Amino acid sequence: MRTLLENGYKTSAGVLNVLDTDYEVACTLGIPVISEAPFSSITEEAHKANLNKINDASVVILSDAPFGRGNLKNLGAALMALEKGIVVIVVDEKPIQERDFTNGYAQASYVELRKRGAIFVESYDRILPILEEIESKLGFTRKA
16 A cells, blocks of 8 residues: 555555554555454445445455455455456465465455456566556556
8 A cells, every 4th residue: 555655546445444454554544444343244334335435446456365254345346346347456475275264255256356357466566567557558647
């Protein structure tokens, strides 16, 4: 998040648990974030707020997070972004098989994301070059 801001990209965060380190970082950086109660599944209200934010996005970045039943809606949100023609970048540093605590649902979602055209990167360092590569093609501008 910090790197995106430092490079002039308008940045927001999707649904994050209030005890999550990413939530703390987003708040510290002044990044708008959709929060969820600790140790809770994403509520329908938070999911809808996330989908509304995604509607205003040019690019969605799905982090290299572990997936359990509580945050599966974030995968659905990424799939919805692709359906709307929004570029989705998936950070896949650690194989999804090692981060999937959903009996394979997250893995199946990753297969679907790949099929639908999500851009998979092996590290966070690859995000900026990809954004710079697609920036002119998409016609969006950086608005920090």
